[in-house]
Structures are given as structure tokens and as C-alpha cells.
Amino acid sequence: MKQDPKYLDNLRHSAAHLLAAAVTELWPEALPTIGPPIENGFYYDFDNLKISEGDLARIEEKMRELVKTWKSFERTEVDEKEAQERYAKNPYKKELIADLAGQGVTLSVYTAGAFADLCRGGHVGHPDRELKHFKLLSIAGAYWRGNEKNKMLTRIYGTAFEKKAELDAFLLQQEEAKKRDHRKIGREQELFLISPSVGAGFPLYQPKGFILWRELQNWIMREKEARGYQFVWTPHVAKSDLYKQSGHWQKYDAMMSPMKLDDEEYVVKPMNCPHHFQIYNERPHSYRELPLRIAENATVYRFEKAGEVNGLLRVRALTQDDSHIFVRHDQIAQEIDNILDLALHVYETFGFKEYKARISVRDPQDPSKYLGEKENWDKAENALVDAVKKRGMPYFVGEGEAAFYGPKIDIVVKDALGREWQLTTCQLDFVQPENFALRYISEQGKEEAPAVLHVAILGSVDRFLGILIEHYAGVFPLWLAPVQVTLIPIAERHGEAAQKAAAALRAAGIRVQVDERSESMQAKIRAATLQKVPYMGIIGDREAANNEVAARTQTGQDLKAQPLEQFIRRLKEEIERIR
Amino acid sequence: MKQDPKYLDNLRHSAAHLLAAAVTELWPEALPTIGPPIENGFYYDFDNLKISEGDLARIEEKMRELVKTWKSFERTEVDEKEAQERYAKNPYKKELIADLAGQGVTLSVYTAGAFADLCRGGHVGHPDRELKHFKLLSIAGAYWRGNEKNKMLTRIYGTAFEKKAELDAFLLQQEEAKKRDHRKIGREQELFLISPSVGAGFPLYQPKGFILWRELQNWIMREKEARGYQFVWTPHVAKSDLYKQSGHWQKYDAMMSPMKLDDEEYVVKPMNCPHHFQIYNERPHSYRELPLRIAENATVYRFEKAGEVNGLLRVRALTQDDSHIFVRHDQIAQEIDNILDLALHVYETFGFKEYKARISVRDPQDPSKYLGEKENWDKAENALVDAVKKRGMPYFVGEGEAAFYGPKIDIVVKDALGREWQLTTCQLDFVQPENFALRYISEQGKEEAPAVLHVAILGSVDRFLGILIEHYAGVFPLWLAPVQVTLIPIAERHGEAAQKAAAALRAAGIRVQVDERSESMQAKIRAATLQKVPYMGIIGDREAANNEVAARTQTGQDLKAQPLEQFIRRLKEEIERIR
Numbered sequence A, B: 001m002k003q004d005p006k007y008l009d010n011l012r013h014s015a016a017h018l019l020a021a022a023v024t025e026l027w028p029e030a031l032p033t034i035g036p037p038i039e040n041g042f043y044y045d046f047d048n049l050k051i052s053e054g055d056l057a058r059i060e061e062k063m064r065e066l067v068k069t070w071k072s073f074e075r076t077e078v079d080e081k082e083a084q085e086r087y088a089k090n091p092y093k094k095e096l097i098a099d100l101a102g103q104g105v106t107l108s109v110y111t112a113g114a115f116a117d118l119c120r121g122g123h124v125g126h127p128d129r130e131l132k133h134f135k136l137l138s139i140a141g142a143y144w145r146g147n148e149k150n151k152m153l154t155r156i157y158g159t160a161f162e163k164k165a166e167l168d169a170f171l172l173q174q175e176e177a178k179k180r181d182h183r184k185i186g187r188e189q190e191l192f193l194i195s196p197s198v199g200a201g202f203p204l205y206q207p208k209g210f211i212l213w214r215e216l217q218n219w220i221m222r223e224k225e226a227r228g229y230q231f232v233w234t235p236h237v238a239k240s241d242l243y244k245q246s247g248h249w250q251k252y253d254a255m256m257s258p259m260k261l262d263d264e265e266y267v268v269k270p271m272n273c274p275h276h277f278q279i280y281n282e283r284p285h286s287y288r289e290l291p292l293r294i295a296e297n298a299t300v301y302r303f304e305k306a307g308e309v310n311g312l313l314r315v316r317a318l319t320q321d322d323s324h325i326f327v328r329h330d331q332i333a334q335e336i337d338n339i340l341d342l343a344l345h346v347y348e349t350f351g352f353k354e355y356k357a358r359i360s361v362r363d364p365q366d367p368s369k370y371l372g373e374k375e376n377w378d379k380a381e382n383a384l385v386d387a388v389k390k391r392g393m394p395y396f397v398g399e400g401e402a403a404f405y406g407p408k409i410d411i412v413v414k415d416a417l418g419r420e421w422q423l424t425t426c427q428l429d430f431v432q433p434e435n436f437a438l439r440y441i442s443e444q445g446k447e448e449a450p451a452v453l454h455v456a457i458l459g460s461v462d463r464f465l466g467i468l469i470e471h472y473a474g475v476f477p478l479w480l481a482p483v484q485v486t487l488i489p490i491a492e493r494h495g496e497a498a499q500k501a502a503a504a505l506r507a508a509g510i511r512v513q514v515d516e517r518s519e520s521m522q523a524k525i526r527a528a529t530l531q532k533v534p535y536m537g538i539i540g541d542r543e544a545a546n547n548e549v550a551a552r553t554q555t556g557q558d559l560k561a562q563p564l565e566q567f568i569r570r571l572k573e574e575i576e577r578i579r
Helices: A007-026 A053-067 A080-086 A091-102 A164-179 A182-188 A207-226 A240-246 A273-280 A329-349 A374-390 A461-471 A492-507 A521-530 A541-546 A564-578 B007-026 B053-067 B080-086 B091-102 B164-180 B182-188 B207-226 B240-246 B273-280 B329-349 B374-390 B461-471 B492-507 B521-530 B541-546 B564-578
Strands: A041-047 A074-078 A107-112 A115-118 A133-143 A152-161 A229-231 A237-239 A259-261 A264-268 A292-301 A317-327 A354-361 A395-399 A408-414 A420-429 A451-460 A485-489 A512-514 A535-539 A548-553 A558-563 B041-047 B074-078 B107-112 B115-118 B133-143 B152-161 B229-231 B237-239 B259-261 B264-268 B292-301 B317-327 B355-361 B395-399 B408-414 B420-429 B451-460 B485-489 B512-514 B535-539 B548-553 B558-563
Touching: A007 A041, A007 A053, A007 A107, A007 A115, A007 A133, A007 A152, A041 A133, A053 A133, A074 A080, A080 A091, A080 A107, A091 A107, A091 A115, A133 A164, A152 A164, A182 A461, A207 A229, A207 A292, A207 A317, A207 A329, A207 A451, A207 A461, A207 B229, A229 B207, A237 A240, A240 A264, A240 A273, A273 A292, A273 A317, A317 A329, A317 A461, A329 A374, A329 A408, A329 A420, A329 A451, A354 A374, A374 A395, A374 A408, A420 A461, A451 A461, A485 A492, A485 A521, A492 A512, A492 A535, A492 A541, A492 A564, A521 A535, A535 A541, A535 A564, A541 A548, A541 A558, A548 A564, A558 A564, B007 B041, B007 B053, B007 B107, B007 B115, B007 B133, B007 B152, B041 B133, B053 B133, B074 B080, B080 B091, B080 B107, B091 B107, B091 B115, B133 B164, B152 B164, B164 B182, B164 B461, B182 B461, B207 B229, B207 B292, B207 B317, B207 B329, B207 B451, B207 B461, B237 B240, B240 B264, B240 B273, B273 B292, B273 B317, B317 B329, B317 B461, B329 B374, B329 B408, B329 B420, B329 B451, B355 B374, B374 B395, B374 B408, B420 B461, B451 B461, B485 B492, B485 B521, B492 B512, B492 B535, B492 B541, B492 B564, B521 B535, B535 B541, B535 B564, B541 B548, B541 B558, B548 B564, B558 B564
Parallel strands: A229 A292, A354 A395, A485 A512, A485 A535, B229 B292, B355 B395, B485 B512, B485 B535
Antiparallel strands: A041 A152, A074 A107, A107 A115, A133 A152, A237 A264, A259 A264, A292 A317, A317 A451, A354 A408, A408 A420, A420 A451, A535 A548, A548 A558, B041 B152, B074 B107, B107 B115, B133 B152, B237 B264, B259 B264, B292 B317, B317 B451, B355 B408, B408 B420, B420 B451, B535 B548, B548 B558
């Protein structure tokens, strides 16, 4: 039974039943709706239920009491009429019943203990013995059937595991994740803010957040320039005709709404491809110039639902480290390898040690729905698989997941808490070169169409930064840290020496602040530690006299008094080494 | 007569009459409309005239012939009826006559030689003797009365000067300006492009233009950071309510049209002030923190008429080196001095040697129309004047030119051709602090409103770049040059040594290209010279064997063969020194 990959889902779905049983016993007027298992747990949505997080312990207690009587789940088939009568007072269940019956589904009710629920099945055999390690987690609002035009219901989230150790590990990770929440750290460290006057999903970077955001972008820009990428800049507004030519207007559902200038329709750009194609087409190209790598760190605007935006992770204004690589078909394999090389270098830099690739290829059952020549597709798909194999990268192939215009690779990485994030994407495209008549002159002097690779390594810089904040728990590596050193004069008389040392650090390109408050040295060390400043330099009589600092790290390591020059050298070396 | 500052206007207006006389003699069906003097010359607009630039010489010849008979301008007053009869076949003059008569203006006709024109006067006394040094310059389309809903007329531009030497100098400057046209150099050097698919006024930077644009921005950013500015980033889209709060929505006529997201109205930002106020207001401030300098190199979007956009000089997408400085009222004078210090440093860096300040103050006749306390205005206006005086900067005071919310300084600089460009602006603002409830806690523990300085030093980075392209005629200083060195292998066998040298230059942060075409050394030197690459490094047998380059400059100076290391050191020193 433990071998069944569905076991955890069944366990959690059973827990959802149990949750509904406890809630309806405690609040008989509550109307249960649906309660599926989800990744990492389960939920159940109720109408007519006004509770707070403080009630979760009570509900959990009731669940533990009830589960003792749940020896098994008993299935009973019911016809539509019987089902409708049973749920006469619950319009949500009635709607579900009508829908299911309309689709010709056999209706069933599952009973455990004294509680029965309309359900198609998927439970554990012996809830009283198996359903022991569960926990209710939180309450949220959720629209009935996810549609914001429907009524807002009360959703209770919980989780369940087979073993206590698994539950404990999960709860610990959850707790750690809460501490690392990038929105919380963003507020504490004054990195970014969301202003209701500007709009949901449009983050503003405060000075410290801007340093992180800029350092990340400068770093990826340098890495790309060293690999032959050429950077460009294109405006955030363009005629909507441009996106009609690319097909986004017709097919891309996150387009912002258009605006009128003169008598023409313009729109803020959701992506950069058609802009980069204008630059490619500005002059003719020879086969010798390919691969031609056009890159831009560009802010694009996408319509995400207001209810779905989340800090930096899901926004309406996102800055991508975008690039479009124009390649000959015989260069695809080598260029994919170059891209993986860069991606792996990025993951290594930030300490992401585990990753896997998803390769999206054609549906072998339906070859007709893909544009471009079969031979090119065959070669390209093989090139993608060969490239990840060559790099020894774990991967899986998603058959039928390719877009109609080409196969792609996405890479998912695990962060310090073991959570998975999709970062890099590399999409091959055989169709846009036709839409925009992209051409080069081949060695034989003929006009040929290149393939285009749409590549983002970090993906959205904003989202990547959000992930990094959580991955590092706000303790950034020295090269990224908004403030790299806090200087701490012990008494007021050391202030001048501290300012002199600060000037020397600044001249060496190091971001430094001086804590001149009239607080004790201990209080200042505590403050810098809480602000996650990587290094402190304490200056008392001896240090002031000898042009020294007593250095220590954010983690509390005492580096002893040392000449200021030595301290600067150490910092510069660390900055250079990491980046 | 020469002392009269209006003399040049009168001379040019006389020339406009002469132009109309010549045109109507050559093309009797042409309908003259209006012909005023303008800066640097004059124009006359005609309907019913289809000519090309090739016709200008003929017209000029006719003008020279006619002017001999123009002894003077004779004024005749006419009543409306008489005037309407005289211009019965010219609907433009008829419209003017009706308008002027409606305003109660006495109508007059001025006759010189055989040509009479409806005119309110302003001519030279003896055209046959005074009107000798003129030249027709170009033809353009222009809407009647500047309104694009009216008919497009044919405009002929010309100029006239008192002395031949002045005309010659002007024509030479014009010719030089044509060669330096930033749109022409932009195309030749592949710096930027305007794509009709993206839209007029929305330039796209190609890789080389992006380097210029980025280097400029990084440089001004470093200069500002060294002066205590803190950089932020804010999105390009915000709720239109934000601009209602700032008053731009009601008063600023270059707002883009709005777009709908969810059920709310959003707009691309025309300026950054209200965004930076959100950042300021995110936390309380102490008097100790002021001046607080928030800066952003931000792309803003402004509605300019399609017919008025021009290369990089006037665009719809412009990136400003914007900043908002929050100051106590007692800090205004010092902060203005800081700003002038930075501005002068910028002009010196780019070799702009002449500049003057325009200080816009209240209209003493109408003190009621200005918001804010009189005492603050008095102090602020004095502070502006004192600041420019202290710097020994030429200036003039524009009474009544201040906005209702505060006085300001604009600085106009002269480029290498003596043309004037407005760059830096510094606007004091007493009103937005109230609109956005900006506050700080004073030394006495009270809530006070800071003043805000809206400051852009370069102004629009795009426009500044356009000006620099013309100022430098495309020959950029080393630190800005998109390609800093071209390496020239003399024969194919030197290619490998050239690539090795290129790698060493690149590792030193220098932008280098290798010209590996199978062309002669002379042809390659010519190509690099035409591309305005500041340095060349030629590599033949001797240089390849000794790890040397034979260095030369774009201007043709021979720097002799030298060790590659020495060449790199020279370049790095020059880059560091200039920036």
C-alpha cells in the first residue's frame, strides 16, 4: 500500500472528509462544498462558516475524537433524485450533483463513522489506524469553483502524512518558510513595497531592494556578455499590430488592454520577441554572424488576476533576463549546450544544488498540429535530449507538451528548503522566423530562415529575487548584500575614525553604513546582525589609533582587529570570488 | 539701425515677402498664406504649389532679380471689404482678414516693387541695399495654422543675414550640422532605429547604441551615488488615481491615454514624482535624514504629436535621470548649490564650455496665483539667484515664468556648433508635499512638510545622447565608445595573435573587435576610422612574435609598436581619467 503513489492523496482526501465531519458537528449550519487533496496537503471549502485561525485547534481536536470511530469508508451508489433530496439544503452539492448527473457519472456517497459525503472515492482503508499524523494549517477565502463572480467561501487548509517524522519535517519546513517569507523580509529590510495607489502586482523597489535587483541584473548581463550576447533596449509600448504579426494578440491571454494614441492602438509589451526581430531585420545577416544573441533585461507587463498576484513571485510588471538567439539549424545542439552551461553556472553561483529538466516534445499521436518540417523537429527534439544527457542533468520528457511552434526545455531547481521553482526556459521556435521573414545568407549564398531560441536564464528577475530572499533567508552573499559592512564606533569619540574608514571602504566600491546612534556596542552589533549585514567593523580607541577595525561576521565569527587595508582586501577578494 | 535687436527679424521678414513675390511670379496659381521670421531665418507657406528642392535655385535667382527694384516697403491701410476683394481668390488670406478684422485690428498692406502683401509691418528700410545675403534652405509640408486637421501646405525655409560672413558661417554650421545629424550617424554606426511597426517616437537601441545609453546612465548613477543619491525602481504602469492625486491627470496635457485592468483605470507613467512619494511615505522620517535624495533612471511615456517626434531629440518614450530631493526649507540654498556642482561637472565632462541659467520666478503683478507661503517663496527665489551667482554662472530671471507650485532653474548649454540645448532642470515644489502628505519629524519633535526638488541633470538620456552624437560628430570619448579598439591582423596568419590580444583586452574590460576580413591593412584602417573607433591595434609578424600591437588613433596619430600590456594600461588610464 505504501508503494502506491496515490496513497498520500487518498490519506489526505480522507483527512478532508474528517475535517468536514468535525466542522459540521461543531457548526451544524456550515455548508460543506468540496475537499480535494492538493500538493502538500488538502483543503475543504465551506459556506456559512465564520471562524478564525484560533478555531483550528478545536476543529483538530474534534477530528481526533471522531477518527477513532472511522473504521472504514463505505461506498453507496445513489441516483440523482435521492442525492438531490439528501442535499436539499446545500445548493453547492446540488449544483455538483446536477453537473455530474448531466455528464452521466454514477453518483456515490462515502460514509465513515457518522459522516457521509458525496464523493467519487479515493480513501485509505482504515482511517482509524492510518489517519493519525495530520494538522490544520490555515484559513483563506476562496471563490466557489474559483470564479470571482461566485460567492467567497471559507477554505480550511490542512496536511496529513503517513509518518509522524514526515509531518514534523513538513511543519518545520513550513515554519522556516514563514520566517523566510520574502514579503516579510522585504518589509523588514526595506527592499520593496506594494502600494495600493500604484496597484496590486506592481512592486516598487526601495533603495536596498534596488541594489539587489541591479546587482543581479548586472551580474547576469556580464555573464551573458562574456558568452557573446549583445544587449539592446526596446520601449515598453508598441503598436498592437506588432503583436498581431507575432500572433500574441490572438493567442496570448495575458495581454494588457490597449490604449489609443493618435488613431492607432498601442499596448504595453507582454514580451520582447517582436521588438528583437525588428532589430534583427534592420540589416541583412550572413551565416558567419550566427548564432546572433540579442539580449535585454526588459520589464514586460502581463495581466495576472488581482487575486493571484503575490509579492515578487507573481506580478503584473516583471523584468525578464530575456534573450533571442538566432541560429542555423545545424547550430541548435551546440547552442543548447551553451545555454545549459550558463544555467548551471547560475545555479552553482546561488547554491542551488538540485535541478531537473522538463523537455516538452510533440504528441506522437497527433503530428499534424505542429508547424515546421518534421525533420527539423526530429533533430531539435534529439538535440534537447542529448544536451541534458551530456550534462548528466536529471530530466523527463513531456510528450504532447510542446507548443505548436517548437519543443522546449524548462529547468526546475530546489531551494534551501527543498521547494521547487521553475527558473530557466529555452523555447525553440520555427514559426516566428516565418511571421517576421527573418533571414540570413547561407554559405551557398541562398536566403535561409534561422531558428529562434527564446531564452531566459533567471526567468523573471523579480521572481528570482523573491526566491533568493527566501533561499538565503535574507542573509545575502557579500556581493549582493545591499549593505556590505556596518561600522560601529564604540563611543562618540570614535565617530570620526569610523567616518574616515567608511570613506576608504566606499572608495573601494564597498557599500558601508556607520551606526552612530548613542547605543551600546552590543546593541549595535545586535542591530547589524538582525539587519543581516554580512560584516561589522568595530572601532574603539586602539582601532582608531592604528587605522584598524575589529572585524566580525553576521554569523558571529570574530575576525579580530586588523588593519583597515587588510579588511578591505578581504572583502574585495570575497566579492570578486563569488561573482 | 544695426543696434536694433529686431533688425534681423525685419530683414528676414522682408526676405519672406521677396520669396512670396518670386514664387507668385514663377507660379502665378500659387496661393501665398503667411511668412514670418523665425529663429535662424524665415519661411513662407503656399498652397497650390508643387515644387522640389531642385527649384530653390530658380526661386533664389528670381528673388535676386526682383530685389533690385525694391527700394522700400510702402504701407497702405485698407478696410475689411477692400482687403477681402483684393484676396477674393485666396481663402487663406480671407480667413486671416476676417479674424483680424474681428479682433478690431487695422488692416494694412505693404508694397515693395510690384508685390503687395497683407502684413502688419516689420521690414527693412531699403531692401535693394540691405537684403543681399539670403539663401533658401529647404522645403517641408506644414499644416495651415499648425492644425493637422487642416490642409497640408508647402513651406519654403530660408535665411538672411546682414553680412556675407555671417551667412557663410551660418551655412557652414548648417552643413556641419547635417553631417552630424544624429539620425544619420545613428544609422551609419547602427546605434538606434525607429521601426514603423513599433511606432513613431519609440526608438529601439541596437547593441552599439545600448552601450552608449548604458554607459551614460551608469556614469550619472555613479556620480549621483557618490553625492548621496539613493536609487530606486518603480514600474511604468500605475493607477490613474495616482496622477489625479498629484494633479497631472487634470493639468498635464502629455498624459498617455488610459487602459483598463480589472475594473480600474491604469496609465503608463508620464513622470515619477508620485511613485517616489510612495517610497518616501513608506516609513516616517527624521529631520536628520534630510536631504533625502531619491533617484531613478526611469523611462516615462508622453504623448507628443506624431508629426513632432524627431530621432532621439523628441520622443514618446524617454528615459530621464530623474530625482526627487526631500529637503527642509533651511536646506534649499545648499542643495541647489550641490545640484549646480553636479551639473557643472557633467558639462565639463562632455566639453560643454558655455551655459546659462534661466530662473523662473513669480509674476510680481499677480502674487495671488502662487500656492505656498510668501516667505518660503521669497527665500527660495533668492536661494536660486544666489546659487547661480555664487557659481559665476550667466543667468537671467524670467518674471512670471514660475509654475504655481514653485520657482525653478533651467540650464541651457552650447554644443560644439554653438547650438543651444536645454539640459538640466531643477524645480522647487511646495505643493506636492501637501498633496501627498509628505512629512518629517523636526528637531523639535513636530511634524513638518519638506520641500521637494524635482531634478534631472541630463534631462532625457535619449535626448542627451542625441545631442552628444551631434556634439562629438559620432567620435565618442574612449569611455563611451561602443567599440574602443579594432585589432587589425595584417595577414591571415596573424589572426590567431589578434584573437589572443582581443581576449586580453576583453579581460581588462575593454570593448574590442577584430577585423579578420581578407582586406588590405589600409582598407581595414580606413574602415575603423570611418566607424569612429578611437584606437586601432595592428598586428603583423613582429607584433605577433613579441606580444605587441602597433597602435594608432582614430585621428591618425601613430603610437608605434608597443607591448600589449602597455597598450592596455594606456587605454585603462584614459578610461578612468575621463569618467
